[in-house]
Amino acid sequence: MLTCESLCKYYQSSKGMVKSLDEINLSVSKGEFLEVRGHSGSGKTTLLLTLGAMMQPTQGKVVFKGTDLYRLNRAERARVRSSSIGFVFQMFHLIPYLDVVGNVLAGDDGNHSGACSKSEALLQELGLGHRLNHLPNQLSAGEKQRVALARAMVASPDLILADEPTGNLDPENSKEVCRHLKRYQEKGGTVIVVTHGDAVHDFANRTIDLKAGEIIPGPLLDPQSDEA
Amino acid sequence: MLPLILREISFRKGHTTIMLCGLISVTALMTAYLSTESAAERETKRVARDLGFNLRILPKQTDMDLYWFQGFSDQTMPEATVERLANYQGVFMTYNHLMASLRQKITMGGGDVILVGVAPTITSPDKKKRPMGFTIKARTLHLGYQVGQRLGLKSGDTLQLSGHDFKIEKVMVEYGTEEDVYVYGTLKDVQGIAGKPGQINEIKAIDCLCLTADQDPISILRNELEKILPEAKVIQDRVQADARARQRQMVQRKFEFLSPFLMVCGAIWVAVLSALNVRERRSEIGIWRALGKGGGFIAGLVIGKAMIIGFFAGFLGFWVGNTMALEVGPSIFQITAKAIKTEWSYLVWSLILTPLLAAAASFIPAMLAVTQDPAETLRES
Incomplete structure (x- = not known):
């Protein structure tokens, strides 16, 4: 469903050229739960944003459902994101002035009938039935992340891209979030999670390790280490 | 949204x-x-209006030294002059108000006064502005402050001039100008008193020309008015016009x-x-x-x-x-x-x-x- 070929992303910094992604070749099948592990600065987030049609690679291509994403213009990529990709971020990125239901429906363009009832049902499923009209600043970190999950899932996208979704959560909430992602995958969705921890490991079908922008063979992270 | x-x-x-x-x-x-x-x-x-008129049209033969000295022209021109000016569709000459008057020095109560006969103000038909100044009824006079003091007259009294009785309509407040020795009446009455029927010796006009201070409007005006008012000459009150x-x-x-x-x-x-x-x-x-x-x-x-x-x-x-x-x-x-x-x-x-x-x-x-x-x-x- 998703492949990338020779994917590179370079940045020009004051210290010279930084290779954030270097010749990444990756294929993700529909219904897969992929864990991408790597230390801070390994290029995980860059990979995620590039796969999610958010960041133009320096070279290489990303093919999603048969379409080379970066041959599309910005508006077309936006439409792909809107219809087929859900994002979850470590910092939740909830819209502070919208309540829980409003945040979940933020990406809705108003064309989906029953979106509101669907979002409420999803929030019930995620254990947020009692928080529907609360603002983000009235929620705990775990609850915020579950709202972000609901927002990513509500349009039933083919692909969910999660960037350190457990990074700000305690172990219990981390497992809760992973369970929801797993359930989504089991219902036929595709999930890619980038993380530097090991909370997701037990839920993923496949794990790849990233170091200095390259996929490396074999285990990278020591499960005991939780280096940020 | x-x-x-x-x-x-x-x-x-x-x-x-x-x-x-x-x-x-x-x-x-x-x-x-x-x-x-x-x-x-x-x-x-x-x-700005209270600053005065910005044009004076005088009989052509007016001795200007005498005019400035005594405050009025010693010459006269036909009353019809003001009608001709009012009806003229000028290129440069535009006006808001025209007021014809006859001024004459007479002796009254042992002293000189300036008798001013004022015709009703003519307002430009284009401007739709109300007539300026005050209205004087026939057979009435408005006395300047000094004249009223000298003659001991007050509003409602009667004054005889040239064999006719005139009611004193008003004794004006002290202006501290030459108007304190003015006596205002209707143009017709003053023409009768002065023995100059159908004559005027000054037309005052307001907003006749809108030119900036660095231009010289007077020669333009003179050229234009020469054609329609050969019997008159024009002086502009430049300071007042500019101030306005x-x-x-x-x-x-x-x-x-x-x-x-x-x-x-x-x-x-x-x-x-x-x-x-x-x-x-x-x-x-x-x-x-x-x-x-x-x-x-x-x-x-x-x-x-x-x-x-x-x-x-x-x-x-x-x-x-x-x-x-x-x-x-x-x-x-x-x-x-x-x-x-x-x-x-x-x-x-x-x-x-x-x-x-x-x-x-x-x-x-x-x-x-x-x-x-x-x-x-x-x-x-």
Whole structure:
């Protein structure tokens, strides 16, 4: 469903050229739960944003459902994101002035009938039935992340891209979030999670390790280490 | 999008209030200024008018030394001259008011007085302005202060001149000018007293020509009037004309300066606040992008917010400005205080222009938001 070929992303910094992604070749099948592990600065987030049609690679291509994403213009990529990709971020990125239901429906363009009832049902499923009209600043970190999950899932996208979704959560909430992602995958969705921890490991079908922008063979992270 | 904008507006109350206050200030000042502007203009005209006439048309043979010495021409011209002037469709010569008079020195009560016969003021048919000055009834006289004192006459008394009885209509207050020795009557009565029926010796005119001070209107006027009034000559009261023009131009310039200044200040205020708002909402903009929203949506959030705040500021600004004009205006423009009233058309303009000003001012911040790289924002946070 998703492949990338020779994917590179370079940045020009004051210290010279930084290779954030270097010749990444990756294929993700529909219904897969992929864990991408790597230390801070390994290029995980860059990979995620590039796969999610958010960041133009320096070279290489990303093919999603048969379409080379970066041959599309910005508006077309936006439409792909809107219809087929859900994002979850470590910092939740909830819209502070919208309540829980409003945040979940933020990406809705108003064309989906029953979106509101669907979002409420999803929030019930995620254990947020009692928080529907609360603002983000009235929620705990775990609850915020579950709202972000609901927002990513509500349009039933083919692909969910999660960037350190457990990074700000305690172990219990981390497992809760992973369970929801797993359930989504089991219902036929595709999930890619980038993380530097090991909370997701037990839920993923496949794990790849990233170091200095390259996929490396074999285990990278020591499960005991939780280096940020 | 509107509910989103309204929620954001109510969520960031501090930012909203500051932006609202800035726009209210601009709209209120503009409204107050415009509401009092017409009163100020009328007041300026009134003051300018009181400076005197800016043209004098005299019989051609007038001895100017004598004229300036005694204050009137020793020559006369036909009364029809003023009618001809009034009916003339001049190229350079335009007027608002024409007043023909006959002035004559006579002795009265052991002293000299200037007897002034005044014809009804002729108002330009194009201008639709009310006649100036005061109206004198036939067989009545208005006495200058000094004449009244000397003769011991007061309003209602009778004075005999050339065998006719004249009622003293009014003894004027002391002006401290040569008018204190004037006696005003109707032109016809004075012509009878002076024995010069159908004659006048001066036409005073106001606003005859609108030329700037660095031009020389007198030769243009003389050339033009020579053709229609060969029996007359023209002198311009240059100082008074210039003073009037300067006063009006000053009011105009003040407004021309103040309006853009206020607009620019308001626009900068909104632009800075919008830019700060965009900066504060970087991650929000990033997530909107991640959710598939386009540049139009992002720009709409920024500009829409400014326009909605602008709309409310337009309404409140009009209310504040109108209240200021009604409360403070009359104490500034005392002569035309009653002319200051609520101008409802300004409300309509406020409701249109304030949101447009806010939208224009927030355009650049909106473009910053649109061009902001969402990936960078989301990667950083």
